Amino acid sequence: MKNHFHAIVAYDGTHYFGWQTTKSGPSIQEALTHAIHVVTQEKVIPEAASRTDRGVHAESQSIAFALQKEWDPHRLKKAINTYLPPDIRAKQLQTVSKDFHPTTDAIAKEYHYRLSLSPFQLPFDRRYAWHFPHFLDRETIVKAASLLIGSYDFSSFTTRADKRPICTLFAIELTNLDRKIQIALKGDRFLYKMARTIIGTLVYIGAGKLSADIIPELLACPDRRNAGMTAPAHGLFLHRVIYSPS
Numbered sequence: 001m002k003n004h005f006h007a008i009v010a011y012d013g014t015h016y017f018g019w020q021t022t023k024s025g026p027s028i029q030e031a032l033t034h035a036i037h038v039v040t041q042e043k044v045i046p047e048a049a050s051r052t053d054r055g056v057h058a059e060s061q062s063i064a065f066a067l068q069k070e071w072d073p074h075r076l077k078k079a080i081n082t083y084l085p086p087d088i089r090a091k092q093l094q095t096v097s098k099d100f101h102p103t104t105d106a107i108a109k110e111y112h113y114r115l116s117l118s119p120f121q122l123p124f125d126r127r128y129a130w131h132f133p134h135f136l137d138r139e140t141i142v143k144a145a146s147l148l149i150g151s152y153d154f155s156s157f158t159t160r161a162d163k164r165p166i167c168t169l170f171a172i173e174l175t176n177l178d179r180k181i182q183i184a185l186k187g188d189r190f191l192y193k194m195a196r197t198i199i200g201t202l203v204y205i206g207a208g209k210l211s212a213d214i215i216p217e218l219l220a221c222p223d224r225r226n227a228g229m230t231a232p233a234h235g236l237f238l239h240r241v242i243y244s245p246s
Contacts, residue, residue, distance in 0.1 A: 002066040005073065006096040007046075012087040013057045014127050014234065019048050028052070028088060032063065035083040039076065042067050049102040049241040050109060053193065055233030057128065059112075060091065062102045062241040108170065108242040110186040111195045114235050115203070118179045129180055130199075130235035136206035138174060138181070144205045144212040145172035145183075148198065148219075155222035157198050158191035159230070165222070167191060172198075184239070193230050201228035 009032070017025040021033070032046050049062035077093035084090070114129040116122070121131040151168040155161070169187040183202065185195050201218075204210040210228055218227055 002068060002098065003070050004066045004096050004098050004100060005064065005071075005076070006094055006100060006102070007063050007065075007077070007090045008092040009058065009061045009063055009088065009090050011058050011061065011089070012127070013052060013055050015087065017054045018056065019050070019052045019061070021045075028058075028061070031085055031088055032080075035080045036065060036067075038083045039079040040067055040069060040071070042069065047102055049106050050190075050238055052238055053196075053233055053236075056236045056238065057234075058238040060240045061238055062106070062243075064096070064100060064102045066098070102241070105243055106241050107244070108186055108188055109190060110184060110239045110242065111190070112237045112239045113183045113185070113195065113199045113231065114177070114180050114237070115183075116180050122179070125180070127234055128237075130203075130232045132203060132207075134207055136181070136203065137208070138176075138206065140212055141183075141202050141206040142174055144202055144215050145174070147212065147215040148172060152219040153222050154191055154194055154219075156218035156224055156227045157194045157201070159197075159224060160192040162191050165191065167194070172202075196231040196233065196236055197224075197227055197229075199231040199235075203231065204228035 011028055017027050019028045021027045021030045036044055044065045046063045046065040073093045073095060077090045080090050116125045116129040116131045119133050149169050153165045154167045155165045167187055167189050171186045173184045175182045183199060205212050
């Protein structure tokens with residue numbers, strides 16, 4: 001009988017080719033697979049709630065895996081962290097039902113995107129915020145963001161066709177930080193590069209490159225060519241995966 005585990009993992013995605021194992025370079029999944037194998041001597045492939053792209057970070061990525069041997073969760077977490085690179089850490093680890101799945105059981109995901117608006121990019125911001133040293137009309141961004149709330153076909157905001165293009169955005173919130181702004185997006189699911197393209201489009205609107213009136217057009221008549229750029233990956237963080245109403 002297998003023992004099932006649910007872990008919350010944080011990582012700096014700077015040096016990784018995203019979550020999923022790939023021949024292109026190192027991945028978060030590959031690093032976790034190796035650490036779990038070294039500790040347990042069992043070959044498992046952890047599954048994640050979200051396949052983050054190359055360079056994207058996570059504050060709380062949700063993963064699951066199963067082992068043949070019983071382990072105390074606290075001891076297992078400590079041991080796995082010992083063999084993980086310093087830019088990946090398991091924050092929490094607990095046993096779960098065999099029926100738990102990190103993707104299908106999730107009811108929402110929340111991403112945070114950070115922009116640096118200072119005239120020059122400070123060294124400790126360069127890996128974690130998009131440097132945009134230009135004027136942004138924040139009220140216009142908030143207005144445009146409100147038009148995205150609801151259930152729509154978000155094909156205008158992805159570079160990959162999806163058989164299920166309908167997604168629901170519950171909230172988009174802008175927060176002023178020191179020298180930066182943070183845009184939080186909460187939705188039931190996100191298409192490939194959807195979060196980053198929404199950010200790029202909102203930034204274009206705030207900079208006056210696009211009108212806020214384009215949002216209803218992009219939702220009614222999906223066309224990726226009419227949306228804004230895909231924002232750089234290094235400003236995006238998977239903030240949390242939600243499994244119960246909150």
